[in-house]
Amino acid sequence: MSEMRELYPFLYSGDTDLESVMDEVRRSTAEKANEIVALRESVLAADGARLTECAERMAEAFRAGGRLFTFGNGGSSTDAQDVAALFLNPGGESRPLPALALTTDVAVMTALSNDIGFEVVFARQLGAFGRAGDIALGLSTSGNSANLIRAFEEAMRRGMLTIGLAGHTGGQMAEIEGLDHLFTVPSSSVHRIQEAQTTVYHALWELTQYAL
Template sequence: MTQPTGAGEATDFLYPFIDAQERDPRALLADLAASARAKATESAALRRATLEAGADGLATAGAEMARRFAAGGRLFTFGNGGSSTDAGTLAALFARPPVGRALPAWSLTADQAILTALGNDVGFELVFARQLIARGDAGDIAVAMSTSGSSADLTAGLREAKRRGMYTVGFAGYDGGQFATSRDVDVCFVVASQSVHRIQESQALLGYQLWATVHEHGTDEA
């Protein structure tokens, strides 16, 4: 999970009732319930707007990914922090789906030995690019997940993926960061929010919808 400098969320912004001098437990519970409802409403609205804004990209990326899977392509996902967890979840959805055909997919953050070795030997900026050099081929797919869309290791990974002929997809928040304007990103999904929490909630739904769209197109080998 990445976030631009200075964009931190103060506790009183997220949970204004925590620092309040409230001694009535009933009033505090009411504040908690109101806060939960407000956040759920905000999250639902953002997810709907994000799916609408990303409809064309989902159709385009889903069709191309399905075509590549059918031709023997593989999926590699990667991200930092919380986005690393989201990338792993997305890879697992393709590799071990609740229904439908299992597809070859791996998270590039899953192996601690590889990450720490590359971080120590060549620098953290190259931990994904070096793995794609070793494992990625033309016909494969790379998905980078981020909140800022500008992390150096992710942009380096996408650049290497594009150089190798892979299809590249970026997930970003805020204004899309570097992902939104990069020639190394074939399709970029931007969650237009300043909240890391809301961004990642919407990205999770986007990832699920991308998986569903791929299967709608069919992935059986020709």
């Protein structure tokens, strides 16, 4: 409730004037839209060249027969599925590329969580499917997800190209030695981080298609 009050204080002000409430809604919406536009521009300015470099390496991996594996928790699990779907089924004249989200098999996820622990749900799948030359792409708003850290460690052991998307300053993900690419969104808002990360992985997809 307190979070809702912070996000939408005008709904809890006791003001019964519908028009004034709608004015506040419009103002709040405009502020959030302007905030994400500015954030996306700052990420592009900071990481444009690195995004191009990362996409070129992804294109090289795909040319050599590599596959993309994506993973994340919560809302980031949905984003991971979106990334895989984007690469696998881009539509139009774009080239479909082999991609799989590691968050979609409920039986595997729950079996590993129940029998071993939630921290291994992605690492074990990479251990079974991943091989040198494949790509591991993980998304987290905090950068502190234990199962993403374990997955990247497993991916690096297997010689995979590793790509992380995180918020704030990258959290524990930024401390992983040997992570090939890390793109951070400098915001404390989970919502803004996820919106900007969507732009980042769409840019990676477009740049990869161009490189191919």
